[in-house]
Amino acid sequence: MDTILAFIEQYPFITAMPSIAGLFVALGMLLLSERWQVHVLALIVLYFFVGLLHTRVIRPEVALVKALMGWLICLALHVTGRYIDQHRKEGARKAEETVKSVAPRYRWLPPLPPDGPLRSLVLLVTVVLAYAAAVYFPLPQIPRDLGMACYLLAVGGLLLVGMSESSLRVGIGLLVFLSGFDLFYGALEPSLVVTGLLGAGNFLLALAMTFLAISQATVEEKGV
Secondary structure, eight states, X not given: XXXXXXXXXXXXXXXXXXXXHHHXXXXXXXXHOOOHHHHHHHHHXXXXXXXXXXXXXXXXXXXXXXXXXHXXXXXXXXXXXXXXXXXXXXXXXXXXXXXXXXXXXXXXXXXXXXXXXXXXXXXHHHHHHHHHHHHHSOOXXXXXXXXXXXXXXHHHHXXXXXXXOSHHHHHHHHHHHHHHHHHHHHHHOOOHHHHHHHHHHHHXXXXXXXXXXXXXXXXXXXXX
16 A cells, blocks of 8 residues: 555656546446446446545545445456356357357457447547536536546446446446546545445445346346
């Protein structure tokens, strides 16, 4: 922990625009991919950069705890995804055969959704909206770049919820939205009580999301 905090103190510029660029990459991974493995990796990246941004408004030790709590949620999502995969082996096998037969030259590429160009446009629109909101409707008591990060997470999370059909993806969108709210409210009230309540809320949401995702997979399996 001391090494990480010393690195942040030595290179404080990474808690500014580089972290916002990292959030953009994480949102792109969430929007442009439908694989749960990519989603978990994107959330790990997202919580890392959100933790870096938190160091500007709260104590670095508390910001690191927030990042660790987010990574624990990612661990729960990983276990849930593996459990769902075990109940969809037959469907996954058929999907792999279809991908191999359609695009044998590009087996190393991750499968992209058919509406990939539309999702890319939505991602760019999200960045434009977040930048415009940060300029014309700045959030109180926080710098403009942090306000842009809050808007980016909030708008990106809501779009993920609106464009998702599965319970797992909807829950991930809500987690992204709550990350933006946590970053904003943590700057307004940087107390340990608020940090604990927001962390408990994220954990409860993750538990509800995993329960609904497993229930949905079980119902689909019985229907098949």
